[in-house]
Amino acid sequence: MMKSIVLSGVVAALLVFSGCSEKEPVVDSQNSEQVAAPTEVTAVETETVSAEDSMVNSSTNSAEMTMAEIESKLPTIYFAFDKYDITPEMQERIDAAAELGKKDIAKSLSVKLEGNCDEWGSDEYNFALGLKRAEAVKKALVADGIESSRISMVSYGESNPVCTEHTKECWAKNRRVDFKLIP
Amino acid sequence: MKILLALLMFFTFTFGADATIEVVKKAETLPSIAVEDASNDYDESFKLRFFKALIADLNVISIFNVDRHYRINEYDANSVVVENKDQEYVLRYLLQELDNGGLGVSIKLLQKDGTELFSKNYRVSKQNIYMFVAHAIAYDINEFMGEPPVSWIKRKVIFSKIVAPMKTEIIISDYTLSYQHVIVKGGFNVFPKWANKAQTAFYYTSLDSAKPTLKYIDIRKGTVKNLMSSDGMMICSDVSDDGQKLLLTMAPKGQPDIYTYDLNTKKYSKETHYRGIDVNGQFMGRDKMVFISSRLGYPNVFSKTLGHDDVEQMVYYGRSNSACSAHGHYVVYKARETSNAFSENTFNLHLISTKTDVIRRLTATGVNEFPRFSQDGDAIIFIKNYKGQSAIGIIRLNYNKNYLFPITSGRVQSLDW
Numbered sequence: 375m376m377k378s379i380v381l382s383g384v385v386a387a388l389l390v391f392s393g394c395s396e397k398e399p400v401v402d403s404q405n406s407e408q409v410a411a412p413t414e415v416t417a418v419e420t421e422t423v424s425a426e427d428s429m430v431n432s433s434t435n436s437a438e439m440t441m442a443e444i445e446s447k448l449p450t451i452y453f454a455f456d457k458y459d460i461t462p463e464m465q466e467r468i469d470a471a472a473e474l475g476k477k478d479i480a481k482s483l484s485v486k487l488e489g490n491c492d493e494w495g496s497d498e499y500n501f502a503l504g505l506k507r508a509e510a511v512k513k514a515l516v517a518d519g520i521e522s523s524r525i526s527m528v529s530y531g532e533s534n535p536v537c538t539e540h541t542k543e544c545w546a547k548n549r550r551v552d553f554k555l556i557p
Numbered sequence: 558m559k560i561l562l563a564l565l566m567f568f569t570f571t572f573g574a575d576a577t578i579e580v581v582k583k584a585e586t587l588p589s590i591a592v593e594d595a596s597n598d599y600d601e602s603f604k605l606r607f608f609k610a611l612i613a614d615l616n617v618i619s620i621f622n623v624d625r626h627y628r629i630n631e632y633d634a635n636s637v638v639v640e641n642k643d644q645e646y647v648l649r650y651l652l653q654e655l656d657n658g659g660l661g662v663s664i665k666l667l668q669k670d671g672t673e674l675f676s677k678n679y680r681v682s683k684q685n686i687y688m689f690v691a692h693a694i695a696y697d698i699n700e701f702m703g704e705p706p707v708s709w710i711k712r713k714v715i716f717s718k719i720v721a722p723m724k725t726e727i728i729i730s731d732y733t734l735s736y737q738h739v740i741v742k743g744g745f746n747v748f749p750k751w752a753n754k755a756q757t758a759f760y761y762t763s764l765d766s767a768k769p770t771l772k773y774i775d776i777r778k779g780t781v782k783n784l785m786s787s788d789g790m791m792i793c794s795d796v797s798d799d800g801q802k803l804l805l806t807m808a809p810k811g812q813p814d815i816y817t818y819d820l821n822t823k824k825y826s827k828e829t830h831y832r833g834i835d836v837n838g839q840f841m842g843r844d845k846m847v848f849i850s851s852r853l854g855y856p857n858v859f860s861k862t863l864g865h866d867d868v869e870q871m872v873y874y875g876r877s878n879s880a881c882s883a884h885g886h887y888v889v890y891k892a893r894e895t896s897n898a899f900s901e902n903t904f905n906l907h908l909i910s911t912k913t914d915v916i917r918r919l920t921a922t923g924v925n926e927f928p929r930f931s932q933d934g935d936a937i938i939f940i941k942n943y944k945g946q947s948a949i950g951i952i953r954l955n956y957n958k959n960y961l962f963p964i965t966s967g968r969v970q971s972l973d974w
Contacts, residue, residue: 499849
């Protein structure tokens with residue numbers, strides 16, 4: 375189903391493009407110019423093969439339940455403003471998560487650590503800060519005995535807020551690392 | 558008196574061409590211009606929209622005092638309308654509806670006595686891209702008046718807009734945002750970057766797959782290519798002038814560093830090796846780059862020669878400078894002015910020259926970020942977030958003027974032009 379949607383999108387896009395590219399600019403005779411106008415392009419189909427999707431499609435119902443259950447027990451790790459070091463309180467949360475990760479039921483699962491930041495900056499530095507937060511959590515998990523091959527990382531910068539009000543409580547909630555399980 | 562004069566001349570010649578020195582041109586010294594509409598085609602609302610676009614563009618080129626009154630005249634009338642008799646220049650235009658929905662525009666620039674100085678015809682295939690004609694007219698008038706070219710006025714801006722958490726759109730627009738075309742809809746895509754000077758293709762980061770992936774879209778062919786992925790981060794920060802080299806920020810082992818990538822040889826080269834954060838590489842000429850590093854314990858601007866290990870600190874002011882762009886010997890950077898974890902913070906853009914010690918502050922309020930020089934260095938484009946409103950701003954360095962173009966919804970994440 376998904377494939378056919380994507381395919382028909384691509385075909386439609388190709389039709390539109392082949393239609394456009396043939397037209398030669400018409401230019402008035404003297405001292406005139408063709409104004410460079412942006413080519414009209416239909417939206418590019420975005421592939422929606424994310425880790426979350428493949429999880430839903432490929433797992434059995436019971437496995438899904440287990441995974442969802444485990445994920446609901448995994449913590450969120452919060453950070454101070456402009457920092458990526460782990461406080462003792464957050465270290466306890468990571469230790470508990472590592473214990474959970476070592477249990478038989480979770481041993482086959484991998485985890486994706488998603489680093490996030492508050493709204494103060496959309497630049498690359500903010501993305502890197504989110505990543506260093508994820509890396510700090512990864513290091514703590516590895517120190518607790520989780521194989522590093524089971525852990526992947528990504529940063530969403532300020533683009534994935536859980537709270538969108540402009541308050542200090544809200545910013546603190548957004549400076550975080552989330553755990554997402556991958557089968 | 559002679560000493561004073563000599564001193565004055567010394568300063569004029571020393572700093573005259575330096576963009577870090579503020580130039581304040583007094584409004585009354587600029588020549589005045591008025592605009593006359595001679596169109597018979599199209600309805601009043603479109604005629605007025607075109608008039609407003611043209612007035613805005615004439616304002617942005619910053620060489621006239623622009624009269625904002627809408628006046629009507631015959632295209633071939635020998636004299637300007639009575640109300641415009643005192644204007645030094647009059648720009649008269651004629652809009653014409655062409656076959657197949659095209660738009661034709663004729664213009665002439667007149668002196669107040671009716672003498673014709675300059676004329677030109679324009680034509681676009683669709684009425685709804687009229688603003689590009691207005692930009693082209695402003696470009697030509699500016700050139701006719703003998704001013705340095707404003708090529709950026711005709712360029713397209715590409716930006717990503719956050720519409721919901723982890724949901725973005727990539728949009729191509731003109732610099733005023735009055736034309737907007739969503740080119741990538743749906744998904745989580747950030748950091749679009751033009752792949753060449755002709756703006757026929759662009760790179761962007763897709764965060765929808767398991768690993769951040771750099772993609773390439775050819776706008777003319779409508780093709781999407783996956784170029785490369787990296788765990789953690791994968792951003793195309795800059796493209797060289799010839800389009801053959803990229804500066805990438807990648808983090809294959811969770812460690813954000815800057816890499817050069819040669820599109821011909823398909824080879825990477827790691828440029829930074831610091832254990833903290835190194836990001837935001839921007840070409841400075843062919844062989845150097847400026848970048849943001851946390852190697853002093855806080856983000857700041859550094860430069861280095863590509864392929865060598867020399868690293869030089871560029872900025873000695875501020876405790877948090879987290880974004881930058883370079884052109885010639887100028888560097889523009891974003892500085893945090895307040896350091897408050899619990900209330901609104903102010904971020905301003907500053908300009909430095911590698912040849913002087915002068916710092917010029919370019920913005921005053923709100924969160925100003927993501928500065929990018931125009932290709933000719935005449936202007937800087939940036940993102941401004943202030944009181945819940947997101948806007949794209951343009952700074953004209955030599956005229957000391959800022960222009961803001963707000964977006965109606967969402968938040969601008971990153972941009973390029």
